[in-house]
Amino acid sequence: xxxRVALLGLCAVLLALLPLTGDDxxxxxxxxxxxxxxxxxxxxxxxxxxxxxxxGNSSFYGLGTYGTAIAMAxxxxxxxxxxxxxxxxAVVCAVLIGLPILRLRGHYxxxxxxxxxxxxxxxxxxxxxxxxxIGLILPLTRNDTMFYELALVLLVAATGTVAWIARxxxxxxxxxxxxxxDAAQVMGVNTTLYKVTALVLSAFFTALAGGxxxxxxxxxxxxxxxxxxxxxxxxxxxxxxxxxxxxxxxxGSFILTFVYQLLASSISTAAALxxxxxxVLAVIFMPRGLWDLAGGLxxxxxxxxxxxxxxxxx
Amino acid sequence: xxxDTILEAQGLTMRFLGLVAVNQVSFALARGEILGLIGxxxxxxxxxxxxxxxxxxPVAGELLFEGRSxxxxxxxxxxxxxxxxxxxxxxxxxxxxxxxxxxxxxLFGFGGxxxxxxxxxxxxxxxxxxxxxxxxxxxxxDELGGPDRxxxxxxxxxxxxxxxxxxxxxxxxxxxxxxxxxxxxxxxIRDSGITILVIEHVMRAIRSLSDRIVVLxxxxxxAEGMPDAVLADPRVIEAYLGKRRA
Ligand SMILES: Nc1ncnc2c1ncn2[C@@H]1O[C@H](COP(=O)(O)OP(=O)(O)OP(=O)(O)O)[C@@H](O)[C@H]1O
Ligand SMILES: [Mg+2]
Numbered sequence: 001x002x003x004r005v006a007l008l009g010l011c012a013v014l015l016a017l018l019p020l021t022g023d024d025x026x027x028x029x030x031x032x033x034x035x036x037x038x039x040x041x042x043x044x045x046x047x048x049x050x051x052x053x054x055x056g057n058s059s060f061y062g063l064g065t066y067g068t069a070i071a072m073a074x075x076x077x078x079x080x081x082x083x084x085x086x087x088x089x090a091v092v093c094a095v096l097i098g099l100p101i102l103r104l105r106g107h108y109x110x111x112x113x114x115x116x117x118x119x120x121x122x123x124x125x126x127x128x129x130x131x132x133x134i135g136l137i138l139p140l141t142r143n144d145t146m147f148y149e150l151a152l153v154l155l156v157a158a159t160g161t162v163a164w165i166a167r168x169x170x171x172x173x174x175x176x177x178x179x180x181x182d183a184a185q186v187m188g189v190n191t192t193l194y195k196v197t198a199l200v201l202s203a204f205f206t207a208l209a210g211g212x213x214x215x216x217x218x219x220x221x222x223x224x225x226x227x228x229x230x231x232x233x234x235x236x237x238x239x240x241x242x243x244x245x246x247x248x249x250x251x252g253s254f255i256l257t258f259v260y261q262l263l264a265s266s267i268s269t270a271a272a273l274x275x276x277x278x279x280v281l282a283v284i285f286m287p288r289g290l291w292d293l294a295g296g297l298x299x300x301x302x303x304x305x306x307x308x309x310x311x312x313x314x
Numbered sequence: 315x316x317x318d319t320i321l322e323a324q325g326l327t328m329r330f331l332g333l334v335a336v337n338q339v340s341f342a343l344a345r346g347e348i349l350g351l352i353g354x355x356x357x358x359x360x361x362x363x364x365x366x367x368x369x370x371x372p373v374a375g376e377l378l379f380e381g382r383s384x385x386x387x388x389x390x391x392x393x394x395x396x397x398x399x400x401x402x403x404x405x406x407x408x409x410x411x412x413x414x415x416x417x418x419x420x421l422f423g424f425g426g427x428x429x430x431x432x433x434x435x436x437x438x439x440x441x442x443x444x445x446x447x448x449x450x451x452x453x454x455x456d457e458l459g460g461p462d463r464x465x466x467x468x469x470x471x472x473x474x475x476x477x478x479x480x481x482x483x484x485x486x487x488x489x490x491x492x493x494x495x496x497x498x499x500x501x502x503i504r505d506s507g508i509t510i511l512v513i514e515h516v517m518r519a520i521r522s523l524s525d526r527i528v529v530l531x532x533x534x535x536x537a538e539g540m541p542d543a544v545l546a547d548p549r550v551i552e553a554y555l556g557k558r559r560a
Contacts, residue, residue, distance in 0.1 A: 169421050169429050176418045179407030186367050187474055188393035188422030 008247075012156055019145040027144045031216060033257045034151035035209045039230070040237035040249040041158040042205035047235065048243030049165060050198040051178025056097060056113035057206050058231035059120050060090040064207025065214040065225040066124055069136040072215070074129055083211040090207030091200050093120075098196040105181065114228070121226035135221030138214060147216045154212065155250070158205040163246045174198055175244065240282055242291025252290055284309065318345040319381075320478055320509050321366070326375035328361050328533075335361040337533040339375070343478070348500070348510045350524030350541065352517075354553055357530040359513045360402050363480045366511075367399040368392045379478070396424045398476030400467040402483045402513070406455035413451045415466060416441055419473030427474070438473055445469040445499060460487050468496075472503065479503065481512040485519055493519055521545065529553065 015034075019027050039061065046054045067086025071077040077085075101112045125133040165171035173194045176184035185191045214220050241252020259278060263271035285305050286293040296304035321343040328336040336358040343349055351359050364370040366377065368389035377384050384392055398419075407415050416438035421427045428434040442448050445465045450458060455466060464484050471479055481500070485493045497519050504510055514520045520527065520541070527544040529537040531553040537544045544550055 167431065169427075169431060169434075172414075172418060172421055172431065175410065176407055176422075179410055180405045182369065183401070183405035183407065183470070184418070185389040186369060186393055186399055187419050187470065188390050188424075188427055189418075190388075190390045192388075 012152070015152055016149065019148050024144065027148050029257075029261060031144065031148050031151050033254055034148070034155050035213055036233065036237060036257050037250045037253040038151065038155045038158050038205060038209045039234045040241065040253040041155065041162055042202045042209070043231075043234040044162060044238045044243060044245075044249040045165065045174075045205075046195075046198045046202040048238055048245070048249065049162075049171060049174040049178065050195055051174075051244075052102065052195065052199075053110045053235065054113050054199065054202065055110055055228065055231050055235075056094075056101075056116045056199075057202060057234055058226055058228050059093065059116040060203035060206040061210040061230060062117065062120055062124070062222075062226035063089040063093055063203075064210030065220050066130055066136075067207065068211035068214045069138055069220050070129055072138050073131075073136040079215055082215070083208055086211040087204050087207045090203040090210075094199045094203035095196060098199040099192070102192065102195040102199065117226040117228050117231070121222040124226070125222040130222075133222055135219060138218045138220075140218050141215065144216075147212060150212050151209075154205065154208055159246065159250060161201065161205070166246050170194065170197070178244070236279055238289075240279070240289055242289030245289070245291040248289050248291035255290075287311070319343065320345045320379065321511075322378040323366070324376040324378075326362070326365055326372050326377065328358070328365055328370060329373050334533050336365065336372070336530075339530070339533075339535050341528055341535065341538065343509055343511060345477075345509055346504065346507065347525040348504050348512060348523050350520040350527040351511055351513045351530065352515070352520060352527060353530035354556075356532075357553075358533040359530055360482055361533075362530065363399055363482055363511070363513065366392075366478075366480060367397055390422070393423060393474060393476075394426050396475070396477030397480070398423070398471040398474040398478070399480035400471050400482050400484055402486070404463050404467050406458070406463060406466055406470075408456035409454055411452050412442065412447055412455060412458070412466060413438055415455050416469045416473045419470045420475075423474030424476060438469075441469045441472050444502075445472070446495065461489075461492055464488065464496075468499070476508060478509045478511070481510060481514075483513055483515065485514055485516050497523060517545070 018030055043057050046052050064086035067089045068082035071082030071085045104112050124130045173189040176189055177191055237253035237256050238249040240256055242248025260275055263274050285308055287308055319342045324340050326336055326339045353359055365372050379395055417435050420434035420437040442451055445468055447465050450462055468484055485496050500523055524541050527541050529550050537547045537550050
């Protein structure tokens with residue numbers, strides 16, 4: 001356990017030193033990868049631990065984005081105030097939608113969250129303070145190293161939170177809800193409180209990632225801020241790495257972001273297609289993600305794949 | 315209500331659409347007793363347990379636990395007060411180990427449970443020994459066979475340290491020898507001071523366990539009393555024979 005923490009700490013330090021290379025392109029890829037990993041990790045809290053597949057996270061991202069942008073571009077407040085505003089909006093939204101929507105189970109919850117991004121996007125596009133459908137331009141800061149380090153700090157914080165969840169009573173309650181909510185509640189788990197808390201934590205980290213991204217990219221509009229495909233990517237990355245694990249979503253999103261960049265730079269037209277094929281194969285051969293694959297291969301060897309294929313009745 | 319009444323139901327009624335599943339049921343449970351709840355299939359036994367554990371809300375009637383009304387309390391709050399149940403259609407946490415399944419009960423349960431995870435795990439381990447699951451500790455719940463799943467349901471509920479334990483057909487599908495084992499376990503649970511409401515179709519077990527028996531038929535309480543008297547009651551016999559004839 002201690003060895004593991006030390007190793008992870010070393011990884012974080014090495015990642016923190018990456019900007020010393022002075023390679024601008026590498027740093028930009030790094031910011032992207034770190035923010036995506038944070039998004040996947042944040043989704044992991046509600047989707048992986050509590051078992052509620054949220055498609056409302058792109059809304060939390062959008063609120064984080066707009067909170068930051070409105071604070072900075074319209075109210076001329078400092079960046080950190082914007083981050084707080086964005087996180088606040090996302091948390092309030094998570095509570096307001098969580099209380100009614102988290103009563104819905106399984107697919108119904110996922111479907112109910114699907115409409116949220118479009119709704120919020122439409123509201124934002126009609127408000128003066130958010131620049132209507134034209135969007136907002138934030139003050140320019142050419143300091144990629146700062147953005148990189150901020151994104152890294154956020155990822156470490158999100159992962160630390162998930163590591164705590166995985167070992168805590170709270171986390172055991174979330175897992176119990178995921179495994180069987182009826183049993184969880186008669187055993188004493190306050191399911192409503194736990195689910196809403198999980199959604200709030202997820203919204204918090206998602207919004208901060210959105211805020212950092214907004215300041216970095218300096219221009220936002222409703223369509224890009226409330227983009228449902230971003231939510232789909234969070235889900236894919238978390239599922240690919242291992243939902244309900246501490247490091248799976250991070251490793252999964254690092255690998256997928258890397259594969260995607262690689263494909264996009266060499267064979268751009270076929271990249272999306274190939275990416276899709278990678279996902280389909282991954283779901284068939286390792287439906288519980290890389291993390292489960294690692295354990296399964298050690299235990300069963302190649303039989304692990306056969307077992308998964310059989311489970312799918314292919 | 316006498317001082318050592320732990321649970322009292324007054325006029326409990328539950329309807330599903332047009333069907334009256336539980337109709338004006340009133341009874342009291344004395345602290346430390348084992349009450350057998352029997353009745354033909356569809357009589358409303360499971361529904362009654364769900365009303366007590368809070369997973370269903372009655373359309374009428376009052377429930378008092380240790381003298382206070384629990385009508386407005388959600389299931390987890392009733393668990394914290396000390397009401398534990400098993401499910402007839404078992405509800406294990408399929409992808410968790412047997413030990414983790416039971417640990418959940420210890421972590422939450424009565425009074426909100428033992429908040430320390432390793433202490434909760436130790437309590438769970440002791441209960442696995444008690445229920446005869448010690449050799450299954452690290453197996454996933456969905457890998458267990460039927461009898462072991464029944465034992466797991468029991469261990470999960472016990473881990474909550476309930477004052478009142480509601481058992482819904484924990485012996486269904488067990489062999490004679492296994493039933494005798496479970497009967498012994500239930501007697502030990504009662505001896506540890508836990509009040510038990512047990513639903514069972516296995517008459518031999520009900521007769522040897524119950525201090526008193528309540529009989530439901532079409533949602534109505536048709537008999538209540540000592541086991542021998544109740545099981546000899548013509549109305550009870552007719553309820554069961556009527557079912558067999560149908
Ligand atoms: N959720 C539900 N929705 C609709 N009807 C229900 C529901 N639950 C139970 N019922 C009906 O209520 C009646 C009582 O069911 P219940 O499960 O309580 O019977 P039971 O005495 O436990 O029977 P068994 O011995 O077969 O377990 C049955 O007619 C059943 O079909
Ligand atoms: Mg039943």
